[in-house]
Amino acid sequence: NCRLVVLISGRGSNMQTIVNTVRTQGLPAEVCAVIANKANASGLEWAHAHGIQAKLVAHRDYATRTEFDQALAQAIDAYRPDYVLLAGFMRVLTPEFVEHFNGRLLNIHPSLLPAFPGLHTHQQALATGVQWHGCTVHFVTPVLDHGPIVAQGAVPVLADDTPDTLAERVLGVEHHLYAQVVRWLAEGRVSLDAMQRVHVRGVASRSFAI
Numbered sequence: 422n423c424r425l426v427v428l429i430s431g432r433g434s435n436m437q438t439i440v441n442t443v444r445t446q447g448l449p450a451e452v453c454a455v456i457a458n459k460a461n462a463s464g465l466e467w468a469h470a471h472g473i474q475a476k477l478v479a480h481r482d483y484a485t486r487t488e489f490d491q492a493l494a495q496a497i498d499a500y501r502p503d504y505v506l507l508a509g510f511m512r513v514l515t516p517e518f519v520e521h522f523n524g525r526l527l528n529i530h531p532s533l534l535p536a537f538p539g540l541h542t543h544q545q546a547l548a549t550g551v552q553w554h555g556c557t558v559h560f561v562t563p564v565l566d567h568g569p570i571v572a573q574g575a576v577p578v579l580a581d582d583t584p585d586t587l588a589e590r591v592l593g594v595e596h597h598l599y600a601q602v603v604r605w606l607a608e609g610r611v612s613l614d615a616m617q618r619v620h621v622r623g624v625a626s627r628s629f630a631i
């Protein structure tokens with residue numbers, strides 16, 4: 422079984438989709454734990470209520486980013502995951518942490534990278550006037566929102582969109598995208614080559630649109 426640990430900071434709708442996908446589609450995978458960095462992350466309760474190990478490693482309890490990342494890495498390692506999936510995890514991770522999970526750490530970002538790294542991506546998209554927006558699942562590297570792209574999902578921007586309506590449309594495709602990537606990971610299709618390029622065996626298209 423492909424062992425997964427999911428990191429969240431909030432409601433965890435992507436995490437819920439990942440759990441449901443693994444469970445309902447009979448994938449050779451298991452969500453071993455959900456870990457949050459904030460006590461009020463409502464996704465933790467959901468995970469616990471659904472029989473998944475739900476752990477809090479609160480960044481507030483640590484004096485430095487390095488100490489927090491070390492505690493987080495230790496908590497994750499206890500589950501011996503094949504992959505660590507960031508799903509709305511809102512803390513920047515140290516290069517040491519990223520290096521420790523090199524090739525096993527993935528993130529979903531709510532934009533079509535390399536456009537709009539960082540925060541407020543929907544606001545940025547509207548301000549820029551792009552007509553396509555979306556989300557990206559990528560391997561995490563020390564450079565924020567910058568790693569090798571596994572797959573992307575696109576949505577149209579509509580004339581009367583607000584950051585909230587656009588965020589909701591993007592979230593819909595996020596769930597599709599992460600579920601698909603988890604299927605590929607579980608099936609052992611995903612690899613990174615020496616040039617840090619992603620290959621997904623037997624898959625012709627890694628783009629989605631709704």
Ligand code: GAR
Nearest residue numbers: 431432433434435508509529530531
């Ligand atoms: C998602 O839109 C995710 O892409 C975004 O936060 C939201 C979490 O929602 N992530 C980031 O902005 C990462 N910097 P969720 O908790 O319901 O999955």
